[in-house]
Amino acid sequence: MNSTVQKSLLYILMPLFWLVLLVIFLYSPYAEQFLSRYHKSITIFVWSDIVDSTVIKNFERETGIKVYVNYYEGNDELLTKLEFSDGAGYDIIMPTHYMIEPLRQRGFLKKIDKSKLNFWDQLDPHLLNLYYDPQNAYSIPYLWEFYGLGINNNFFTGKKIENSWQMLFDPAYTYRVGMTDEPREILNVAGFYLFGQLKQFDELQLERIKNLLRKQKKFVDAYTDLNSDFLLTSKSAAVVFLPISSFYRARQRVDWVNFLLPKEGSLMTIENFAITAKSDKEDLAYIFINYLFKDYAVKQVCEYYGYLPTLKNLLYAMDFAGVPPIDYIFDSYFTKLSLVRLLFSRQQMSQIWLAVKA
Known part of the structure; x- marks a missing residue:
C-alpha cells in the first residue's frame, strides 16, 4: 500500500475514530456526570475580602455545586467589566x-x-428600602459599615479631643492625619464637612471641596485604603479617617485607639448581592446566597474582617471594643448617617483628585 493510499485512509478513519469515541461517551454514565457538573456551577464576581474561601469549599462539598470566583478591587472595575x-x-x-x-x-x-430567600425577615429594617433600591427589588444587603475617626489616645493624653470632622480638616491642629485612597469617599466626607449634607454640588462648591483637600494634604501622612489601620497603630497619624472594619483590625493589635462618630454625622456603605440579568442559573444562585446568610458564614467574615452583618440576631450580639454600641447607632445616631452617593461624575472626580494629589 503506497503512502498516498495510507494518507487517504488516515483522513477517513480519524474522524470516524473520534465520532465513535464521542458516541460511546454520550451514552455512558460518565457523560451525565460530566454535563451535570457543568450545569451545577455558578460564577461569582465579588470583593476579595468578603466571601471566605473556606465557606465556599464547605458549600461545594455540601451541595455539589461548583463555585468559580472572580475578584475585583473596586466598583468602577466591576462596572467596566460588565x-x-x-x-x-x-x-x-x-x-x-x-x-x-x-x-x-x-x-x-x-x-x-x-420567596426564594429563607432569611429575608431576619434582615434589620434599618438597612432595607433605602434610596438606591427602595423596594430592594434588585439588591440583597449582606454587610455594612460606617466611617469615623480613628484616634490615638496616647497622643491626646492631656489634650482636648473634638468629636468633629474638624479634627481631620482644620490646619490649626499640629498632628498628622490619615485618609483613605478612595476619592469617592473622600469627596463625600469633604462635602459633608463643608455643607452639612450630601447633595449635587455646583461648580463653586466643587472648587471649595478641592481647595479644602489641597490644604489638608499638607498634614496628611498618607492616602491608603488597605493600610489605614496601620497608620493608626504605627503612630504615623494621630487621627485617621477610616471605616469600622479598618478600626476593628487596629483594635485587635493595640488597645490605645478609639473610634469616634463625629457630632455632625457620618457616612455609611452597604455591600449587596445581586443576580445578573443574563444568568441562566438563578436557582443555583439562590441556593448559594441562602448558604452565605447562614449564621456561621456571616459570623466568620464579620469576626475576621470587622464588617457589620445585616442579620438582626448577629448585629445586636456584636461587641466591638472602642466602638459605640449598635443600640446607640440605631436609636440616636442613625438619622445622622448618610449613605455614600454618586455626587460626582468620573471626570469631576478625576480632575479634583489629580489636583489634590499633584
Missing part, C-alpha cells in the same frame, strides 16, 4: 449600594425573588 462583557459571564455580583442604580439602568440586574 460593560465590556455586556453583562455576561457572571451569575452573582456584589456591588456597593451606590452602584445598584447604574447597574439596573444598564440592564445588568435581575429582579430578586424574595
